[in-house]
Amino acid sequence: MDCELWRTIGLFPDxxxxxxxxxxxxxxxxxxxxxxxxxxxxxxxxxxxxxxxLHNHVDGGCRRADIHRIVAQAFIPxxxxxxxxxxxxxxxxxxxxxxxxNLEWVTTQGNANHAITHGRRKLGSVRYRPHRNKxxxxxxxxxxxxxxxxxEAVEVKNALLSTTNLHLS
Numbered sequence: 001m002d003c004e005l006w007r008t009i010g011l012f013p014d015x016x017x018x019x020x021x022x023x024x025x026x027x028x029x030x031x032x033x034x035x036x037x038x039x040x041x042x043x044x045x046x047x048x049x050x051x052x053x054l055h056n057h058v059d060g061g062c063r064r065a066d067i068h069r070i071v072a073q074a075f076i077p078x079x080x081x082x083x084x085x086x087x088x089x090x091x092x093x094x095x096x097x098x099x100x101x102n103l104e105w106v107t108t109q110g111n112a113n114h115a116i117t118h119g120r121r122k123l124g125s126v127r128y129r130p131h132r133n134k135x136x137x138x139x140x141x142x143x144x145x146x147x148x149x150x151x152e153a154v155e156v157k158n159a160l161l162s163t164t165n166l167h168l169s
Contacts, residue, residue, distance in 0.1 A: 007074040009065070012054040015040075017070050021098025023052060042067060048095035067098045075100045084111045090118030112138060124161050126153045 006016040008026060016026045023040045042050040050067040072078070072085040082105040087094050089102055106114070116123070124139045129146070135153035137144040139160045147153040 005075075009054065009070055010073060011063070012056050012065070014057060015054055017067075017074050019071070019075050019100040021050070021067050021071050021100075023054075023065075023067070023070075029055075029057075044096065048093070050096050050098060068095075068103055071098050071100055072103050072105060076103060076105060078105045080105070082107055082110075084108055086111050086114055090114070090120070109143065112143070124157045126150065126157050 004022075005019045006024070007018075009015045009017050009023075014025065014027050014029065015023055017023050023042070025034060025036055025038045025040070028034060028036050040052055042052050044050055051064055052067070053062055054065045055062045068085045068087065084106050086104050086106040087097065087102055088104055089097060094102065124137075127136045127138070128134075128150070129136055132146065134146045134148060135150050136146050137153050137156050137160075139157065144156060144160070147156065
């Protein structure tokens with residue numbers, strides 16, 4: 001990739017994203033520093049992913065945009081309609097590398113496999129899903145189900161781990 005390319009962000013036509021993972025204004029905004037071409041400062045989550053808040057002046061909405069997702073949506077074809085974007089290079093620091101050549105569309109299972117293979121997820125794990133207000137259980141790269149309480153999810157995970165320990169000894 002020798003040249004930085006820019007494309008308009010679908011839901012936010014006032015902004016553009018580049019294949020290097022940078023975001024700029026495409027049209028002038030209302031404030032003194034909202035100039036055309038201005039590169040926007042990105043923020044980091046506690047997990048190392050980059051994001052920013054984008055405003056849609058057509059309907060007045062404001063939404064958090066994860067940079068890896070908007071780069072993938074703009075530059076990587078997704079004919080199978082895969083739900084998640086994976087950073088190919090493993091590791092915490094690589095999550096801030098949102099260049100198009102470090103990203104790929106994957107299934108939820110494929111993303112989990114990549115995380116376990118590279119040591120970012122354990123054999124058995126319980127994760128909270130705030131958008132569902134539920135708890136997910138994963139075991140050996142396979143989604144096991146969703147549960148109402150953390151206690152219930154941990155019991156299921158521990159039962160799976162104990163079964164595995166019996167077979168391993």
